[in-house]
Amino acid sequence: MAVTAHYIDSQWKLQKRVLSFLHLPPQHTATEIVDTFYKALCEWGIENKVFTISVDNASNNDRTMKLLKDSFRVKKKLFFGGRLFHVRCCAHILNLMVKDGVKSVEYIIDKIRDTVSFVNASKARLVRFSEVANNYSYILESY
Known part of the structure; x- marks a missing residue:
């Protein structure tokens, strides 16, 4: 699993950084993903600074996002009530659309x-x- 961060720096420029490449042994359950991801956030000291998370449309990612959202909600660390917390990956959605188009x-x-x-x-x-x-x-x- 790759964890990347996107943020605006003090000069208002978009920055992108790969924070971690994490080994995620099979079974990729939602609980395993949450635990691994949250450890990475804690290692960087940004567990209280997460605004949005973007993942592809895999069903286990939906469960993962629900668990993460619930965890952030309990800690009162959700911005805008969590409305922008889970954002689907546009590249993955576009890829799925192209595959459907090619199929036809x-x-x-x-x-x-x-x-x-x-x-x-x-x-x-x-x-x-x-x-x-x-x-x-x-x-x-x-x-």
Whole structure:
């Protein structure tokens, strides 16, 4: 597990630091994740300065965030009542969206792969394909 911190310094510039790379033995239960993460916060002395935590959409992360939020709530260390405490990772969400989009055109991608393999399997086919592609690009340029 990688723990990174993002903060605004005294010159109002965004800073990003990797705080820890932590070994998390299997089973990655919510309790194990919370314990490991909280130890890292304590090592850096920032356990009372956490504003937001961003994680991907794994179901055990949802349980982890609930446990962390409850723990921070008990210690009265939640900013804005915890409304901004758990933020989903935008990169992970975008990745999931792209995967779904690619799934819908997978058959086209497979046909393109098959075509490229077919053309590359023979030197004569590759030469002929290059000739056709060059002629086609010449036709497009004249428009």
